[in-house]
Amino acid sequence: MLIKNAFVIFKDKIEKTDVLVKNGRIADIGGNLTDDEVLDLEGKYLAPGFIDIHNHGGYGYDYMDNTVEAFENILRFHSDNGITSAVASTVTAPRETVEKTLAVAREVIAKKGAHAKLLGVHLEGPYLSFQNKGAHAPAYLKIPAQDDYQYILDNADIIRQITLSPELDGSVELTRKLVEKGVVVSLGHDNAILPEILPVVNAGASNLTHIFCAMSMVVMKNNKRYVGLREYGLIDDALSAEVIADNHHITPELLKMIYKCKGGDGMCLISDCLRAGGMKADGTLYSLGKKDDPTSQQFKVADGVAVLADGKTYAGSIQPISQMLRNVVFDGGVPLIEAIKMVTSTPARIIKADKYIGSIEVGKCADFCVLDKDLRVEKTIIEGKIIKQ
Numbered sequence: 001m002l003i004k005n006a007f008v009i010f011k012d013k014i015e016k017t018d019v020l021v022k023n024g025r026i027a028d029i030g031g032n033l034t035d036d037e038v039l040d041l042e043g044k045y046l047a048p049g050f051i052d053i054h055n056h057g058g059y060g061y062d063y064m065d066n067t068v069e070a071f072e073n074i075l076r077f078h079s080d081n082g083i084t085s086a087v088a089s090t091v092t093a094p095r096e097t098v099e100k101t102l103a104v105a106r107e108v109i110a111k112k113g114a115h116a117k118l119l120g121v122h123l124e125g126p127y128l129s130f131q132n133k134g135a136h137a138p139a140y141l142k143i144p145a146q147d148d149y150q151y152i153l154d155n156a157d158i159i160r161q162i163t164l165s166p167e168l169d170g171s172v173e174l175t176r177k178l179v180e181k182g183v184v185v186s187l188g189h190d191n192a193i194l195p196e197i198l199p200v201v202n203a204g205a206s207n208l209t210h211i212f213c214a215m216s217m218v219v220m221k222n223n224k225r226y227v228g229l230r231e232y233g234l235i236d237d238a239l240s241a242e243v244i245a246d247n248h249h250i251t252p253e254l255l256k257m258i259y260k261c262k263g264g265d266g267m268c269l270i271s272d273c274l275r276a277g278g279m280k281a282d283g284t285l286y287s288l289g290k291k292d293d294p295t296s297q298q299f300k301v302a303d304g305v306a307v308l309a310d311g312k313t314y315a316g317s318i319q320p321i322s323q324m325l326r327n328v329v330f331d332g333g334v335p336l337i338e339a340i341k342m343v344t345s346t347p348a349r350i351i352k353a354d355k356y357i358g359s360i361e362v363g364k365c366a367d368f369c370v371l372d373k374d375l376r377v378e379k380t381i382i383e384g385k386i387i388k389q
């Protein structure tokens with residue numbers, strides 16, 4: 001297939017040119033290419049397919065419903081919103097539930113479905129701080145030094161990322177073991193101060209889970225002022241940052257500050273989307289994590305964000321990253337080319353998948369998102385196949 005007349009969004013420029021797709025890969029880029037099958041984009045943007053490395057659900061499903069059907073519906077929600085690859089996030093839950101999620105994810109990855117590609121799993125917990133647990137069920141929080149985490153190491157081939165809190169006993173050792181196995185260690189849901197953060201960063205932690213949300217900040221202790229993960233994360237270039245750019249969790253002013261410190265290469269947008277994504281906001285109560293589990297946290301949708309039943313604590317977002325891209329450009333004033341990095345090349349690099357996805361280059365997967373002038377998703381193309389139009 002030859003994709004013609006597109007404003008192609010490359011990493012360093014936007015240029016009107018054509019892209020040739022063969023066997024699911026980008027075969028050539030340029031002006032004098034031909035093919036029997038032509039897709040004329042009539043001056044629309046051709047961006048790399050979006051990548052969401054932190055999300056929990058959509059279309060009424062949560063990955064932790066633990067069925068192939070749930071995964072497929074969530075991945076359809078994603079591809080309907082311009083996402084071509086996603087990582088499935090868990091919440092803290094009984095170990096058997098998490099192990100089941102890993103097993104279903106393994107099945108879905110092997111099956112290769114008709115929607116967004118599943119790249120693996122992000123374990124959000126169980127090694128999170130009680131003080132900054134956010135919407136995670138407190139009953140299942142654990143401390144690495146007191147827990148048998150062999151099941152995590154055994155599934156390292158499909159676990160792309162784990163969120164842990166640096167100050168917990170055993171976090172440094174666990175970080176070292178996970179990094180050795182290629183798992184990205186992302187810091188967050190923490191209550192740490194700098195002396196507790198540095199050893200985990202030195203052990204190889206490389207990402208920050210939704211910066212500013214459920215994250216430590218500057219405190220006075222023993223007559224000394226210590227920075228927390230929010231401030232340290234902004235200044236250390238070794239740490240990339242996830243951002244829930246839904247204009248609620250992160251307002252445009254905060255977004256501007258994070259962008260000033262991290263740039264498009266140092267921050268990625270995540271939806272953190274819950275099962276209510278793509279559903280009506282009619283006051284319905286939804287469960288976080290496994291459906292019908294009496295111990296799971298309940299939330300509802302109000303004013304474009306998910307809140308716990310108490311009406312105060314944010315439970316996650318309901319906006320896909322395609323909407324967040326528009327928030328970042330139109331409300332945050334970020335140049336389009338930098339904002340596109342935050343949903344393509346940067347998340348690909350964070351989870352170490354940038355060899356084959358995340359940018360429009362010859363040899364990479366033919367994964368694209370077609371955008372109109374208002375940056376609304378018109379088409380999603382996965383490995384050369386038009387999934388949504």
Ligand SMILES: [Zn+2]
Nearest residue numbers: 054089124272
């Ligand atoms: Zn999350």
